[in-house]
Amino acid sequence: MRQLVFLLCFLCCIPLMQAEETLKFRVYLKDKPTGEYRLDNPRVFLSPKSIARRERQKISINISDIPVYRPYIAQIEQASGGKCVTTSRWQNTAVVSVADSSALAKITALPFVDSVKLVWVKPEVIPVKPKSSGKxxxxxxxxxxxxxxxxxxxxxxxxxxxxxxxxxxxxxxxxxxxxxxxxxxxxxxxxxxxxxxxxxxxxxxxxxxxxxxxxxxxxxxxxxxxxxxxxxxxxxxxxxxxxxxxxxxxxxxxxxxxxxxxxxxxxxxxxxxxxxxxxxxxxxxxxxxxxxxxxxxxxxxxxxxxxxxxxxxxxxxxxxxxxxxxxxxxxxxxxxxxxxxxxxxxxxxxxxxxxxxxxxxxxxxxxxxxxxxxxxxxxxxxxxxxxxxxxxxxxxxxxxxxxxxxxxxxxxxxxxxxxxxxxxxxxxxxxxxxxxxxxxxxxxxxxxxxxxxxxxxxx
The missing domain is CATH 3.40.50.200 (Peptidase S8/S53 domain)
Known part of the structure; x- marks a missing residue:
């Protein structure tokens, strides 16, 4: 709750804007239902070469290898009115892009959501800040x-x-x-x-x-x-x-x-x-x-x-x-x-x-x-x-x-x-x-x- 209050206070400083992406949140999920994926059939989500690399090193396939549960992503998008831009199967997270800060409470209220972190704010002006390759x-x-x-x-x-x-x-x-x-x-x-x-x-x-x-x-x-x-x-x-x-x-x-x-x-x-x-x-x-x-x-x-x-x-x-x-x-x-x-x-x-x-x-x-x-x-x-x-x-x-x-x-x-x-x-x-x-x-x-x-x- 303290994290939610902090985020809401922070986001109050960001004006509501037209319906375009202005914020991105990382959503941490409480659990990971396997859905259509099964650990005994990893070829659906891992290539043969990926499986072979694990087998050579005696590394087992586990729940972290299974993709994020798709129905959760759909519910996050529906509740927030936003769009999922990326997910992490290893950390069981999804990043959602939304139009304004009102989406935060809606995402947090979902029963399968553990926590939410702000990870991007649309700059008012894109700074001229090229990544230097060195001299x-x-x-x-x-x-x-x-x-x-x-x-x-x-x-x-x-x-x-x-x-x-x-x-x-x-x-x-x-x-x-x-x-x-x-x-x-x-x-x-x-x-x-x-x-x-x-x-x-x-x-x-x-x-x-x-x-x-x-x-x-x-x-x-x-x-x-x-x-x-x-x-x-x-x-x-x-x-x-x-x-x-x-x-x-x-x-x-x-x-x-x-x-x-x-x-x-x-x-x-x-x-x-x-x-x-x-x-x-x-x-x-x-x-x-x-x-x-x-x-x-x-x-x-x-x-x-x-x-x-x-x-x-x-x-x-x-x-x-x-x-x-x-x-x-x-x-x-x-x-x-x-x-x-x-x-x-x-x-x-x-x-x-x-x-x-x-x-x-x-x-x-x-x-x-x-x-x-x-x-x-x-x-x-x-x-x-x-x-x-x-x-x-x-x-x-x-x-x-x-x-x-x-x-x-x-x-x-x-x-x-x-x-x-x-x-x-x-x-x-x-x-x-x-x-x-x-x-x-x-x-x-x-x-x-x-x-x-x-x-x-x-x-």
Whole structure:
């Protein structure tokens, strides 16, 4: 009741407007009837590849895998006069878009509703607030005939990743979901093989022209997928990719946690092996809608719980530590505080922490960030395919995601969690992790050799 009173007081400040979406609420449901779905027939709601990934890792299918009960969604829409824009089967929630604040009491009165949270308010004016990809510097396009990796050599060799590639592991047979703000021109970027893109989905604007959205995701993708010999080769050039948009780059509201959740659940359902996400959240446009920095790793946010659940489903998840070190926030961003994922910070070419890379912790909450990769002057491409240098944990994360994917390809008998621990155990600061680099710089090839020896001994 106290939460309802708070929301009503807050919403009194927002004028009633014409019948268009002005507010979005996250509705938490009390229970989840299975309806037309059955746990003994998971192929109705999970792909064969998703089921196989669970079976390989001895992960059971449970009630959290079943979609939200459709009649509940219909009743919420009818009572509120609004429209359901997304749901979460893992957290048993629905987000409804409504015209005005009078819908709140009607939703709350429904007997199956546990609680309601405001997650979006229509801005009076869309702020000019582009999501920065960090400082970008274009390079002259030159082909190095002696070096197949071109501009990407350092960021791969830093982890001995080229040795793993030479052993035959470049991501073939593995599927990576890239969750980002948009993938402008990724379909025509000549360094990216379009046949490696399994599919796309926009969870923010489902009717958008997908390849005309933000450029950030294209630059992220190129660090993994680029295949331009002697100019730029990515860290998992033979992998297959799902491109998923969950970020509204114009504003910052908690509803983006719901979109990210929908993207992660979609990735799970189609059977991806690895999720890489270079998105993070700290202070929202309406600050009272977020959690304070002191709750990191403790009072878990919605998106952090999603990341942890995704890890429980057997996916290998990597998230960026964020670029907030010099900002008011200073710390890692959510969902980087999730357990059982790899949170990736950034270092420069001198192997020092990048000045922007968010600070974590080494205490009872665990170690965050987990590891680091090159994030200062990382090699990628612009949407057209021209080689550029860019700054950000946004690029350190996919660099490492590609290498982790190749490692898992090489060691398919291991679980996602075993791959994560193997990477931590073969990192430069494993004996003395700190708050900026975590366990340090992974040696991916040494991780492979170590595990291979252990597996041969077990035989």
């Amino acid at each position: 970008i510097r274009k390079e002259k396009q030159q082909k190095d005939r002696k070096n197949r990796y071109g501009a990407g050599l350092q960021q791969i060799a830093l982890h001995n990743g080229e040795k793993l590639h030479k052993a035959g592991f470049k991501g073939k047979g593995m599927t990576i979901a890239v969750i980002d703000a948009g993938f402008k021109y990724a379909d025509v970027n000549y360094t990216i093989d379009p046949s490696r893109i399994a599919g796309t989905h926009d969870f923010v604007e489902p009717q958008s022209d997908f390849f005309l959205t933000h450029e950030h995701g294209t630059m992220v993708l190129a660090t993994i997928a680029a295949r331009n010999k002697g100019v730029l080769t990515g860290t998992a050039p033979e992998a297959t990719f799902w491109l998923l948009r969950s970020e509204d780059a114009d504003t910052e509201f908690p509803v983006e946690e719901d979109y990210w959740t929908a993207a992660a659940e979609f990735a799970d359902s189609v059977g991806v092996d690895v999720i890489t996400s270079s998105l993070g959240y700290s202070l929202y446009d309406i600050r009272s809608l977020g959690k304070p920095q002191s709750t990191l790793g403790r009072d878990k946010s919605f998106i952090t719980r999603t990341a942890e659940t995704g890890a429980q489903k057997g996916m290998l998840i990597l998230c960026s530590a964020g670029n907030e070190y010099t900002s008011e926030w200073h710390a890692i961003t959510i969902p980087g505080d999730a357990k059982n994922i790899l949170t990736v910070g950034a270092i420069d070419s001198q192997l020092q922490p990048s000045t922007f890379s968010g600070a974590g912790y080494t205490d009872e909450r665990g170690v965050k960030p987990d590891i680091v990769a090159l994030g200062t002057a990382a090699a990628t491409t612009d949407p057209a395919g021209n080689v550029t240098r860019a700054n950000g944990t946004s690029f350190a994360t996919p660099i490492m995601a590609g290498l982790a994917t190749c490692l898992w390809q090489a060691l398919p008998q291991l679980s996602a969690q075993e791959i994560i621990q193997l990477i931590r155990d073969n990192s430069s600061l494993r004996l003395a992790p700190d708050t900026l680099q975590g366990y340090g710089i992974p040696d991916i090839y040494n991780a492979y050799l170590t595990a291979k020896r252990q597996l041969e001994t077990q035989k």
